[in-house]
Amino acid sequence: MAKIVKIDPLNQEVAIQTNDNLLSGLLLKELTVLEECGGRGMCSTCHVYITEGMDSLSPLNRREQRTLEVITSANKFSRLACQARVLGMGVTVELPTGMYINAIDNIEDLIGRRAEEPILHPITGQVLVQEGKLITRSMITLLQDTKVQVREYLEKTTDA
Numbered sequence: 001m002a003k004i005v006k007i008d009p010l011n012q013e014v015a016i017q018t019n020d021n022l023l024s025g026l027l028l029k030e031l032t033v034l035e036e037c038g039g040r041g042m043c044s045t046c047h048v049y050i051t052e053g054m055d056s057l058s059p060l061n062r063r064e065q066r067t068l069e070v071i072t073s074a075n076k077f078s079r080l081a082c083q084a085r086v087l088g089m090g091v092t093v094e095l096p097t098g099m100y101i102n103a104i105d106n107i108e109d110l111i112g113r114r115a116e117e118p119i120l121h122p123i124t125g126q127v128l129v130q131e132g133k134l135i136t137r138s139m140i141t142l143l144q145d146t147k148v149q150v151r152e153y154l155e156k157t158t159d160a
């Protein structure tokens, strides 16, 4: 049987099959969730806050716990959508604000523009560029380097 999950602040609802993960529901809604690590519980790009119904989700596993420990914006309401399975009703999910650098195809195009929303690190969730900040060439270099480091990190990290 499906469970209804609310998505804030979009004010939407999605039906998720019991025992399926939250990520499947977010993707059904065509929300841009990057799944940078391929749903392995190793990045921050599916990090969400559970504003209601934490008890209706599967408990944290060790992998998820370890990853949440490095996510700077994580708190006691945090879960990784690819790891949290929906077991009961009454879950409300809130998506963090900002976009992960890996979602930006042409970083160079941002030079001289102001960030429309915070630009985030895909592993730690750290804010790399604050909203409204003017993006300079040196920031672009930093963002490009980070993008490469993240790719390398995830490539050499196995599921073991």
Ligand code: FES
Binding pocket: 034, 035, 036, 037, 038, 039, 040, 041, 042, 043, 044, 045, 046, 047, 080, 081, 082, 083
């Ligand atoms: S997609 Fe990477 S932790 Fe969920």
